[in-house]
Amino acid sequence: MWALLIRDLRLAVRAGGGFGLGLAFFLLVAVLVPLGVGPEGDVLGRIAPGILWVGALLACLLSLDRIFALDFEDGSLDLLTTSPIPLEGVVAVKALAHWVVTGLPLTLAAPVLGVLLNLPVGGYGWLVLSLLLGTPALSVIGAFGAALVVGVKRGGLLLSLLVLPLYVPTLIFGAEVVSRGAAGQAASVPLLLLAGITLGAAALLPFAAAAAIRINLR
Amino acid sequence: MDLSVSGLAVARGGIAVLEGVRFRLMAGRALVLRGPNGIGKTTLLRTLAGLQPPLAGEMSMPAESLAYAAHADGLKAVLTVAENLAFWAAVNGTATAEAAMTAMNLQELRDRRAAHLSAGQKRRLGLARVLVTGRPIWVLDEPTVSLDAASVALFAGVVRAHLAAGGSALMATHIDLGLAEAEVLDLTPFKARAPVAGGRMGAFDEAFG
Amino acid sequence: MSIWEYANPKKFMQTSAWLLPWVTGLALACLVAGLIWGFFFTPDDFRQGSTVKIIYLHVPAAMMAINAWVMMLITSLIWLVRRHHVSALAAKAAAPVGLTFTVIALLTGAFWGQPMWGTWWAWDPRLTSFLILTLFYLGYIALWQAIEDPDTAADLTAVLCLVGSVFALLSRYAVLFWNQGLHQGASLSLDKEENVADVFWFPLLVCIAGFVLLFVALVLMRTRTEIRARRVQALLARERLA
Numbered sequence: 175m176w177a178l179l180i181r182d183l184r185l186a187v188r189a190g191g192g193f194g195l196g197l198a199f200f201l202l203v204a205v206l207v208p209l210g211v212g213p214e215g216d217v218l219g220r221i222a223p224g225i226l227w228v229g230a231l232l233a234c235l236l237s238l239d240r241i242f243a244l245d246f247e248d249g250s251l252d253l254l255t256t257s258p259i260p261l262e263g264v265v266a267v268k269a270l271a272h273w274v275v276t277g278l279p280l281t282l283a284a285p286v287l288g289v290l291l292n293l294p295v296g297g298y299g300w301l302v303l304s305l306l307l308g309t310p311a312l313s314v315i316g317a318f319g320a321a322l323v324v325g326v327k328r329g330g331l332l333l334s335l336l337v338l339p340l341y342v343p344t345l346i347f348g349a350e351v352v353s354r355g356a357a358g359q360a361a362s363v364p365l366l367l368l369a370g371i372t373l374g375a376a377a378l379l380p381f382a383a384a385a386a387i388r389i390n391l392r
Numbered sequence: 393m394d395l396s397v398s399g400l401a402v403a404r405g406g407i408a409v410l411e412g413v414r415f416r417l418m419a420g421r422a423l424v425l426r427g428p429n430g431i432g433k434t435t436l437l438r439t440l441a442g443l444q445p446p447l448a449g450e451m452s453m454p455a456e457s458l459a460y461a462a463h464a465d466g467l468k469a470v471l472t473v474a475e476n477l478a479f480w481a482a483v484n485g486t487a488t489a490e491a492a493m494t495a496m497n498l499q500e501l502r503d504r505r506a507a508h509l510s511a512g513q514k515r516r517l518g519l520a521r522v523l524v525t526g527r528p529i530w531v532l533d534e535p536t537v538s539l540d541a542a543s544v545a546l547f548a549g550v551v552r553a554h555l556a557a558g559g560s561a562l563m564a565t566h567i568d569l570g571l572a573e574a575e576v577l578d579l580t581p582f583k584a585r586a587p588v589a590g591g592r593m594g595a596f597d598e599a600f601g
Numbered sequence: 602m603s604i605w606e607y608a609n610p611k612k613f614m615q616t617s618a619w620l621l622p623w624v625t626g627l628a629l630a631c632l633v634a635g636l637i638w639g640f641f642f643t644p645d646d647f648r649q650g651s652t653v654k655i656i657y658l659h660v661p662a663a664m665m666a667i668n669a670w671v672m673m674l675i676t677s678l679i680w681l682v683r684r685h686h687v688s689a690l691a692a693k694a695a696a697p698v699g700l701t702f703t704v705i706a707l708l709t710g711a712f713w714g715q716p717m718w719g720t721w722w723a724w725d726p727r728l729t730s731f732l733i734l735t736l737f738y739l740g741y742i743a744l745w746q747a748i749e750d751p752d753t754a755a756d757l758t759a760v761l762c763l764v765g766s767v768f769a770l771l772s773r774y775a776v777l778f779w780n781q782g783l784h785q786g787a788s789l790s791l792d793k794e795e796n797v798a799d800v801f802w803f804p805l806l807v808c809i810a811g812f813v814l815l816f817v818a819l820v821l822m823r824t825r826t827e828i829r830a831r832r833v834q835a836l837l838a839r840e841r842l843a
Binding site: 322323329335 | 737753760
Binding site for chain 1: 438441442443444445456458459460461462463464465466467468470471475478479480482483484485521525
């Protein structure tokens with residue numbers, strides 16, 4: 175499993191576009207929103223938590239279809255399925271690799287973009303914490319969606335349609351943590367709910383995703 | 393370490409292509425599957441590898457004993473030959489990547505990225521991947537496609553060594569492998585009869601008869 | 602005789618052919634009677650005036666929007682566990698019907714909300730939940746459309762329906778957490794205080810019965826169509842083989 179994680183990370187680095195594209199997209203969202211909304215600092219500060227979370231979510235979505243599609247096309251997925259590693263483990267490791275390549279950099283970059291969006295001082299800690307706890311759920315749920323459409327040619331748009339509704343609870347709790355934190359209110363309840371979603375998704379969805387892959391390989 | 397199959401029926405796209413397939417592959421033996429295009433060789437091999445369920449029949453083999461190699465080699469273009477093999481060796485928990493590279497004559501290419509290999513070289517790498525699984529029963533789909541005569545001979549030698557070590561090999565191919573000792577099974581007699589003649593369809597369509 | 606015998610396509614076609622005219626007729630009778638009773642023979646509400654009468658479309662449609670998803674969940678489970686093809690096809694058939702009910706609930710809600718709340722749309726928890734439900738229906742239908750092999754599509758959509766149900770429920774609570782909302786309480790709770798008055802209640806019951814029967818009739822019709830489509834495919838496949 176360790177070897178699979180290393181391989182996926184190595185592929186992401188060598189093939190390029192893994193780290194870079196998602197981050198660049200996130201930056202673009204943070205630049206375009208003020209251009210559309212107007213430069214008033216208090217308006218931006220109020221919508222910053224939501225914009226940052228939606229931006230992170232969409233940036234995450236960009237690279238989802240590559241989680242399994244490349245391995246499906248070159249036959250690796252067949253071979254991994256017949257290998258000694260359980261397919262559920264393969265799914266979990268690939269979701270983890272996706273998180274390291276997208277979720278983690280987005281989390282680290284978010285405070286910088288928070289400055290651009292005039293996020294109130296109290297919100298930065300909550301922003302990083304909520305993204306750190308919430309982006310793994312985005313990767314795992316995304317891996318499930320990617321597993322569903324792995325056999326579909328040009329499944330990118332379909333994948334968005336399937337995955338975005340599943341992202342609703344994560345987005346609501348994640349953005350709620352930041353906006354409550356930024357407003358100086360207690361944010362531990364949405365934070366715990368967010369952590370619950372991440373843990374639940376990480377524990378259960380690999381099984382559903384592995385089932386979907388087996389169905390697709392038949 | 394025997395692979396035995398009886399009364400096996402396999403389906404492609406919900407329609408039975410082969411039925412009543414039976415054979416037994418014992419340790420140290422090789423079996424070559426033949427038959428015209430579309431008869432269901434690939435489907436049969438995928439079923440044996442556990443990638444799709446059989447429509448009917450029995451398959452018996454020791455657990456985790458099958459090494460499957462398909463048309464697609466599962467190689468990553470941006471990884472080098474050595475990295476590709478080391479990955480599959482690690483996944484299978486073996487440490488035979490070096491030996492496999494030597495056996496398939498890949499040592500000179502070890503630091504070259506798979507993207508820069510010729511079709512035949514990729515195929516050799518794909519076969520080296522079968523070696524590093526360390527599993528006794530090889531199930532190979534058209535293993536010698538795009539190999540030159542020297543490489544086919546090399547491959548035949550590797551298969552012989554595997555058989556001598558107590559392994560076995562099941563191969564679907566049209567090309568002569570230079571393995572005189574391999575038995576040949578023609579799949580044509582097992583072609584699923586047309587349903588009007590009383591053969592079987594996919595389970596669903598049968599319900600609509 | 603076991604209930605599963607109806608899962609045989611032939612048996613299902615026979616039974617549903619017999620059942621369908623009755624269900625359709627009863628659905629039409631209930632809808633016509635309930636809507637006429639509701640629209641013309643009930644008094645105006647003392648606060649809401651005659652706008653309240655949209656309740657006869659809004660409430661039953663909203664109920665069936667959720668019930669249709671529940672029915673899809675159950676039939677998906679039956680398909681995954683017992684591999685009855687009729688069950689999978691019934692889930693496929695129910696999805697567009699459920700989607701239509703959801704859209705009807707949203708539209709009638711907007712028409713009701715405009716005079717009452719002064720706005721066509723508010724990000725109220727119930728409205729938001731229904732909007733999210735629409736997205737789930739769309740994704741489910743899109744997945745059916747995208748996958749060619751019918752059994753693969755049935756399996757994958759069933760898995761999506763299962764996982765989607767969990768996330769739909771989570772979304773419902775997340776949305777409640779997110780905004781408390783201005784939608785009125787349940788119109789049909791057993792609590793007498795909250796409940797609508799009997800004059801509105803009886804025609805509403807007739808309308809709900811009508812919508813349930815309409816749903817059953819539409820799903821039966823669509824399932825029969827799906828079964829026939831699969832039969833055509835099977836016959837074509839046979840011809841290719843023969």
